[in-house]
Amino acid sequence: xPTPLPRTLALLLAAPLAACTAARMExxxxxxxxxxxxxxxxxxxxxxxxxVRFGAFTATLTKGGFTSTSSTHAGPYERETTRQxxxxxxxxxxxxxxxxxxxxxxxxxxxxxxxxxxxxxxCTLVPDGAQGWQLQLASQGKLYQANTxxxxxxxxxxxxxxxxxxxxxxxxxxxxxPVGYAIRDAGGATVAAVQTFQPQKVWIDxxxxxxxxxxxxxxxxxxxxxxxxxxxxxxx
Numbered sequence: 001x002p003t004p005l006p007r008t009l010a011l012l013l014a015a016p017l018a019a020c021t022a023a024r025m026e027x028x029x030x031x032x033x034x035x036x037x038x039x040x041x042x043x044x045x046x047x048x049x050x051x052v053r054f055g056a057f058t059a060t061l062t063k064g065g066f067t068s069t070s071s072t073h074a075g076p077y078e079r080e081t082t083r084q085x086x087x088x089x090x091x092x093x094x095x096x097x098x099x100x101x102x103x104x105x106x107x108x109x110x111x112x113x114x115x116x117x118x119x120x121x122x123c124t125l126v127p128d129g130a131q132g133w134q135l136q137l138a139s140q141g142k143l144y145q146a147n148t149x150x151x152x153x154x155x156x157x158x159x160x161x162x163x164x165x166x167x168x169x170x171x172x173x174x175x176x177x178p179v180g181y182a183i184r185d186a187g188g189a190t191v192a193a194v195q196t197f198q199p200q201k202v203w204i205d206x207x208x209x210x211x212x213x214x215x216x217x218x219x220x221x222x223x224x225x226x227x228x229x230x231x232x233x234x235x236x
Contacts, residue, residue, distance in 0.1 A: 191216070
């Protein structure tokens with residue numbers, strides 16, 4: 001029979017594992033208290049038409065989803081560009097049925113509202129029988145620190161701001177690799193968050209109107225499915 005590890009050594013070995021297991025993105029304390037944590041399943045296999053599920057929502061890719069990378073050379077320098085385009089349906093919430101179309105790193109995306117010329121990620125999110133929403137994110141182009149995406153989610157009347165998050169809870173420094181997104185209302189309050197590293201999670205403030213909760217859920221699908229492509233920001 002193997003000799004049991006001394007208790008002190010066992011605790012030392014278990015501590016890093018526990019810390020890793022409990023790791024999550026930096027989250028606004030008010031949101032963490034108000035919003036239920038919704039574990040995400042299926043996002044890693046979404047490209048193979050596996051449903052993405054969290055809370056009351058189920059989304060399935062209907063077109064595209066795989067990423068492509070191309071390289072261009074200018075003298076001694078090489079630049080890599082990552083692209084991804086996909087479409088999906090989502091069920092759940094109010095309205096209950098949505099169509100989404102997203103693209104990253106490509107301009108081949110129909111839009112509902114004008115977008116910035118430098119928008120790097122765009123999603124149109126259209127519910128049956130209701131006004132559509134549009135998500136657009138642009139790179140901040142940082143060279144000497146973690147690059148990031150920021151932008152908006154809007155239906156033309158209500159606008160939420162979205163910012164990529166690069167810090168884990170209780171971490172002292174930002175990471176180059178993004179860990180999620182924070183979504184804020186017009187007053188700057190954090191009303192939702194999407195954790196894009198494993199285990200993926202979503203938080204949506206239940207005090208929001210149900211229509212806004214559902215629109216944010218549709219945007220979260222786009223953010224989750226695109227997380228592999230958008231994490232290459234600092235490799236470009």
